[in-house]
Amino acid sequence: MIGPGRRSGHATAGTLFVARTVYAFNWYNIGAILPLLRTAFGIGGIQIGLVVGVFLLGAGVFQLPAGFAAMRWGNRAVSIVAIAVMGAFCLASAFSPNWIVLAALRFGAGAGAAFFFAPALGLVASLYPEGSRGPVIGVYNAGFSVGSGAGLFVGAVVGVTFGWAWALAVGGLAMLGVAAAVPRLIPPVRWAVPPIRRGELWRNSVPILRSRAVWALALAMSGVWAAFYVAAQYFVDFASVAHSSWSLTLAAAIPTVMIAAEVVGGPVGGWLGENGRSMRRILLLWGVASGVVIAAIPLFSLPVAFPAFAFLGFADGVVFAVLYLIPSYLPGLEGGGFALSLGLLNSIQIFLGSGLVIGFAVVANTDGFPIAWALAGAVAIAFLPFLAAVPPVGAGSARGPARTGHVR
Secondary structure (H helix, E strand, O other): OOOOOHHHHHHHHHHHHHHHHHHHHHHHHHHHOHHHHHHHHOOOHHHHHHHHHHHHHHHHHOHHHHHHHHHHHOHHHHHHHHHHHHHHHHHHHOOOOOHHHHHHHHHHHHHHHHHHHHHHHHHHHHOOOOOOHHHHHHHHHHHHHHHHHHHHHHHHHHHHHHOHHHHHHHHHHHHHHHHHHHHHHOOOOOOOOOOOOHHHHHHHHHHHHOOHHHHHHHHHHHHHHHHHHHHHHHHHHHHHHHOOOOOHHHHHHHHHHHHHHHHHHHHHHHHHHHHOOOHHHHHHHHHHHHHHHHHOHHHOOHHHHHHHHHHHHHHHHHHHHHHHHHHHHOOOOOOOHHHHHHHHHHHHHHHHHHHHHHHHHHHHHHHOHHHHHHHHHHHHHHOHHHHHHOOOOOOOOOOOOOOOOOOO
């Protein structure tokens, strides 16, 4: 891509920040209304787990196709279409007559989410050179935190006031509104190289799909990814059982604090990644600490829950800013390779993570929430040794070349 001016780059990044915020709202608004869905559809924990998990399945299945699409047609075009597709499925889910239809529509929404994530982040990364993109990626990820927090808290308020369907409809309508505005706010760009032809696509993709570093990074952080997701999505449902005296909005406020803290953790994590001696060490330390705190969730009283979840949110922001920064410094990811590497990374994490998300619901339903939380914390830590296979990246090591001139 022919590099845009600084002002144009900031404007595009800002627009994508808003899109990512609304996108995240539609990930987490359903977590705020799980107790309402239990009552409305007369379902138990296993069905609830499937409704939450199939969204992740849709997001996981289509991560690699999203990366291929970005290489073929460009990050901008794929991102715009994805926003519209996700918005349509999210709005339709508000009209679900039963939990099976809801699960099917959430799968479609997850597919739309997959086609937005990696291409949009690839577009953001392409706007900034080596040494400066870390804080920007952190700020962009903070959009997910803002939207997630809004999804949980606003979703709970709207659900209690107007019903669960409106909590989902609000997110879908907002997503469609963003889809209508984004094409005008992100102008077309000129490419330094033509789009990849169909015959070249697979040949250019194979080295990325075989990247030992990307596979190791994805495996290492799969448990942490799933544990954070479980903490944000299931806490309201857990609180309705373990702390029945808490109102739905009070219970939703606790994971909202977690997600609000991610807004600070994201830019800090990007700065630490660009300036620290080892990005692997950052992921290891924060990953272990997060696993311990998540395992201890059943022990939290109300005064302890708020600061503990604030820590988890800050840790989440740090971890994922560094996680998404590392591939941009690995060699061989020029062109659309960065978006495809993120698609591969996310697909591995989501496939493994969705198993834990559904498994958490099953264990909580059969053995109780305390054992389920202990399992989530243990899994977060168990995968971290795979970091040993990730090349050292950081201020104290030789960084791979960051070729962003042709990222589309």
